[in-house]
Amino acid sequence: xxxxxxxxxxxxxxxxxxxxxxxxxxxxxxxxxxxxxxxxxxxxxxxxxxxxxxxxxxxxxxxxxxxxxxxxxxxxxxxxxxxxxxxxxxxxxxxxxxxxxxxxxxxxxxxxxxxxxxxxxxxxxxxxxxxxxxxxxxxxxxxxxxxxxxxxxxxxxxxxxxxxxxxxxxxx
Amino acid sequence: xxxxxxxxxxxxxxxxxxxxxxxxxxxxxxxxxxxxxxxxxxxxxxxxxxxxxxxxxxxxxxxxxxxxxxxxxxxxxxxxxxxxxxxxxxxxxxxxxxxxxxxxxxxxxxxxxxxxxxxxx
Numbered sequence: 001x002x003x004x005x006x007x008x009x010x011x012x013x014x015x016x017x018x019x020x021x022x023x024x025x026x027x028x029x030x031x032x033x034x035x036x037x038x039x040x041x042x043x044x045x046x047x048x049x050x051x052x053x054x055x056x057x058x059x060x061x062x063x064x065x066x067x068x069x070x071x072x073x074x075x076x077x078x079x080x081x082x083x084x085x086x087x088x089x090x091x092x093x094x095x096x097x098x099x100x101x102x103x104x105x106x107x108x109x110x111x112x113x114x115x116x117x118x119x120x121x122x123x124x125x126x127x128x129x130x131x132x133x134x135x136x137x138x139x140x141x142x143x144x145x146x147x148x149x150x151x152x153x154x155x156x157x158x159x160x161x162x163x164x165x166x167x168x169x170x171x172x
Numbered sequence: 173x174x175x176x177x178x179x180x181x182x183x184x185x186x187x188x189x190x191x192x193x194x195x196x197x198x199x200x201x202x203x204x205x206x207x208x209x210x211x212x213x214x215x216x217x218x219x220x221x222x223x224x225x226x227x228x229x230x231x232x233x234x235x236x237x238x239x240x241x242x243x244x245x246x247x248x249x250x251x252x253x254x255x256x257x258x259x260x261x262x263x264x265x266x267x268x269x270x271x272x273x274x275x276x277x278x279x280x281x282x283x284x285x286x287x288x289x290x291x292x293x
Contacts, residue, residue, distance in 0.1 A: 013274065016267035018259050026262070030270045034277040038284070042276045052272035058265060131266070 023138040028131040036099045036122035039129060043102060043118065044069040054079060060087070071096055075104065112136035187231045192216070193224050197233060197247070204246040207236075 014031045021027050032039045042048045046067045054062035060079040063086060067075040076090040088108060095103035099120060106114040114135045121128045135141035188194055192214055199205060199213065211221035225245055228234035232248045 013267075013271055016263055016270055018263040018266065020259065026259075028263070028266045030266070032270075032274065032277050034281050038277050038280040039273070041280060042273055048276055048280075051276050052269055055265075055268035055272050057268045129270075 021132070024135045024141055026133045026141075028133075030129050032127045032129060033125075034127060035125060036120040036127045039127045040099045040102075040120050044096070053077065069093055069096055069102075106133075109140065112140055114140065183231045184233065187227050187233060190224070190227075193228055196221075196224060196228065196245075200234060200245055200247045204244050206242045206244050208242070210245065 014033070016028065016030045019027050019029075042052065044067070046065050049067060050062050050065040053065065054060060058079075060081055063078045063080045063083075065077050067073075067077075069075075071093055073096075074090065074092045076088060078086050078088045080086040089106065091105035091107040091113070093102070093104045094115070095101055095117075099122075101120070102118045104116050106116060112135075114133055117132045117134070119130045121130075188197075195214060196210055199210065205213075207218060207221050207225060210216075210225070211218050214221065216224075225234055225236060229236060229248070234245050235248045236243050236245045238244075
């Protein structure tokens with residue numbers, strides 16, 4: 001179960017907003033108090049990426065983090081609860097435009113590739129970052145969210161029960 | 173990714189453990205319907221159908237609205253609230269990542285300044 005620890009934003013932190021833009025797309029927005037070249041650097045150097053990509057609250061640590069940030073280059077992040085339970089996220093970079101734009105594929109899902117686009121826009125020494133996650137279909141996005149999953153699970157349990165009851169049952 | 177609480181799963185499970193109620197959900201998935209429509213479709217009394225709809229309503233799978241003398245049933249907003257919950261967790265993940273990223277950016281800024289100072293010397 002998720003902990004009730006509300007992570008209320010501390011005064012100095014800039015807010016992060018998330019919005020569902022369409023049936024297939026989410027958008028995350030955040031401002032950073034630094035120039036775009038530095039924010040971009042933190043997204044493109046694996047040794048910097050691993051400092052922030054797996055925050056403690058995620059409950060998982062980053063076991064390995066490889067990223068060849070060039071057009072066509074691949075990345076692979078492996079997360080783990082412990083050594084026996086790992087989860088890999090991988091894909092390749094489609095666009096790498098220094099200090100302004102990064103696009104990569106997410107190939108770990110089974111509903112087709114999701115595309116992540118990150119743009120960095122500098123204004124007065126601050127950087128507005130917009131991250132969009134575009135899924136191949138509404139079903140893929142729902143699947144990623146876990147709707148499909150939860151409901152399927154409920155129905156599967158129901159099926160099992162019906163089989164068990166089947167023999168002894170008359171009418172409901 | 174969404175975690176279901178056991179109590180809620182039990183309640184939904186109970187609500188779904190009846191063929192008529194599953195039929196009603198299927199039906200409402202196609203179009204909204206009044207209790208009268210549903211009762212007719214499932215060859216039931218109004219009272220019987222009201223009970224079934226009540227069970228589904230309790231677990232949030234169905235919502236009903238009375239307009240004039242007709243009570244219309246539709247699929248519940250539960251999906252929506254699950255989506256909201258998921259979005260909030262998704263937001264929290266990014267927010268905590270970005271709070272860490274703030275630190276990295278601060279560190280890079282500091283280093284850049286230090287280097288600039290060194291160069292000037």
